[in-house]
Amino acid sequence: MAPYEALYGRLCRSPTHWDEVGERKIIDPTTIPWVEEAYERVKVIRQRLQTAQSRQKSYADHRRKDLEFEIGDKVFLRITPLKGKIRAGKGKKLQPRYIGPFNVLQRIGNVAYRLELPASLSRIHDIFHVSLLKKYHPDSAHILPPEDVELDESLTFEERPIQILDRKVKDLRNKQISLIKMEPSYTAS
Structure with missing residues (x-):
């Protein structure tokens, strides 16, 4: 049955x-x-x-953990669902999963929070679901210098090489592939 x-x-x-x-x-x-x-x-x-x-x-x-934040708490924001809007310049594997910390300004409903975002993220809506947030525990090692990436109006950028670091030719069965390792630079297109 x-x-x-x-x-x-x-x-x-x-x-x-x-x-x-x-x-x-x-x-x-x-x-x-x-x-x-x-x-x-x-x-x-x-x-x-x-x-x-x-x-x-x-x-x-x-x-399962029921997360709740108070007004004034600092939280990290998961950027995986944000696709390419703010994730510029790094490959998918090396991209950090969270950015921040940001201050919680307001609780909206049971599971949404308004965050205080910097001016560089002004195009992103400032209300996020609790599943996208992670509590920040203050530590001086967490502070990383932000990379300055210039985005144009369509939120795109162009990668330009600065210096060739290494060259290599990879041999496959019936062809050869030239590999070049470069140090990138980011400018608005």
């Missing part, structure tokens, strides 16, 4: 199959002995499914 039927004791009510709601009654269970046995098996299946669900829920609840 389907897991839904085993758990709830009735067929799933869907457009393809409509089942009567309510208790099923057997007129004379002694005439059909395997029916009672089937009901007992269904009870065992239900109990085991409930045990498995509660175990999985306890695992999920143990890992």
